[in-house]
Amino acid sequence: MNKTLMGLALASLLGASQLASALTVGFSQVGSESGWRTTFSESVKAEAEKRGIDLKFSDAQQKQENQIKAIRSFIAQSVDAIVVAPVVETGWRPVLMEARRARIPVVIVDRNVAVTDDRLYITRIAPDFVDEGRKAAQWLMEATDGRCDIVELQGTVGSSAAIGRMEGFNEVIGKHPEASIVRSQTAEFTRAKGKEVMESILKAEGGGKALCALWAHNDEMALGAIQAIKEAGLKPGEDILVVSVDAVDDIFTALLDGEVNASVEMSPHLGGPAFDVIEAYLGGKRDFEKWMVMDGRVFTQENAKAEYEKRQAN
CATH class of the missing domain: 3.40.50.2300 (Response regulator)
Structure with missing residues (x-):
C-alpha cells in the first residue's frame, strides 16, 4: 500500500478524531455487478459504522446518470464529504464543479475520472x-x-x-x-x-x-x-x-480446482483509506498525492491454497 495511506491516520489526529463521530459522507457506488463490487460496498459500510460515520449509500446500477443524481442529492443534503466510484471516466466536470462550489470535498475510489482540473477532487485511491x-x-x-x-x-x-x-x-x-x-x-x-x-x-x-x-x-x-x-x-x-x-474468494476455488490459472489481486478494502483522507482533509491537511496506488499480488494454482486458507480463517 502507498506510504501516504499509512500516514493519513496520524496526520488526521489534529482534529479528525473529534470530526469522525459527526461526519456524514455520501458514497456513490457503481453497482453490484460482481462479487468484488459487493465486497467493496460491504467493506465501506462496515468501516463507516466502525468510525461512527453516517454513510449515505447509493447504488447506481451501472448508470452514470444515477451517480450524478446521487451526488447532487448529497450536495443538497450538505454532507461533509462525497466518495465516488465512477462508472465511466468522462462526463464528471459539471457535477464535481457543483460539489466544489458547495465546498464539499470529493474522494475518487477505484475507477478514474477524466477531468482537466484535478482540484475538483482531493485524491484518487485505486490500483494501477x-x-x-x-x-x-x-x-x-x-x-x-x-x-x-x-x-x-x-x-x-x-x-x-x-x-x-x-x-x-x-x-x-x-x-x-x-x-x-x-x-x-x-x-x-x-x-x-x-x-x-x-x-x-x-x-x-x-x-x-x-x-x-x-x-x-x-x-x-x-x-x-x-x-x-x-x-x-x-x-x-x-x-x-x-x-x-x-482475486475474489470464488476465484480461489477455481484456482484450486485447476479451472483458472492466474488472477491479479485488486483489494476491495478502499473505505478505510478514503475515510482517512476525508478526516485528514477536514482536520486541516491539504497536501495529498492525486493518486494513491493500491498494490496487488498475482495468485496462481501454486500459491492459491495458502491465501485461500488465510481468508477462510478471517
Whole structure:
C-alpha cells in the first residue's frame, strides 16, 4: 500500500478524531455487478459504522446518470464529504464543479475520472489498472513461451478499469509476435454476460479447440466463461488457459480446482483509506498525492491454497 495511506491516520489526529463521530459522507457506488463490487460496498459500510460515520449509500446500477443524481442529492443534503466510484471516466466536470462550489470535498475510489482540473477532487485511491493488465499478460507470456491465440472479455466500455487493463495487457503481448488477441468483446464485468459472450465466441471459433487462453478483465466474467468452456466439452485451465483480475474468494476455488490459472489481486478494502483522507482533509491537511496506488499480488494454482486458507480463517 502507498506510504501516504499509512500516514493519513496520524496526520488526521489534529482534529479528525473529534470530526469522525459527526461526519456524514455520501458514497456513490457503481453497482453490484460482481462479487468484488459487493465486497467493496460491504467493506465501506462496515468501516463507516466502525468510525461512527453516517454513510449515505447509493447504488447506481451501472448508470452514470444515477451517480450524478446521487451526488447532487448529497450536495443538497450538505454532507461533509462525497466518495465516488465512477462508472465511466468522462462526463464528471459539471457535477464535481457543483460539489466544489458547495465546498464539499470529493474522494475518487477505484475507477478514474477524466477531468482537466484535478482540484475538483482531493485524491484518487485505486490500483494501477495498466499494471494489472501487464501482470496478467506477463504471467500468460511466461506460461506459453509467448505463443498464444487469446480471447479477451472486456469490462464496461469507457471505464478506466477496462481501458487500463487492456492497455497494459496489449503493451506486453505486443512484444511477442506469436501472441495475439483473436477475439475481443465486452461482457460488462458480469458473470452472466461472461458466459453468454464466451458461448458466442466459442461457436465463432469452431468450438474453441484452437484457442490458447482467455483473458478476462475481471473474475466474474472469467467464472461465467468457464461454464461456457465446460459446456463446450473443453477443460478450462488446461485446454484454454484462464487469467483474470480481482482475486475474489470464488476465484480461489477455481484456482484450486485447476479451472483458472492466474488472477491479479485488486483489494476491495478502499473505505478505510478514503475515510482517512476525508478526516485528514477536514482536520486541516491539504497536501495529498492525486493518486494513491493500491498494490496487488498475482495468485496462481501454486500459491492459491495458502491465501485461500488465510481468508477462510478471517
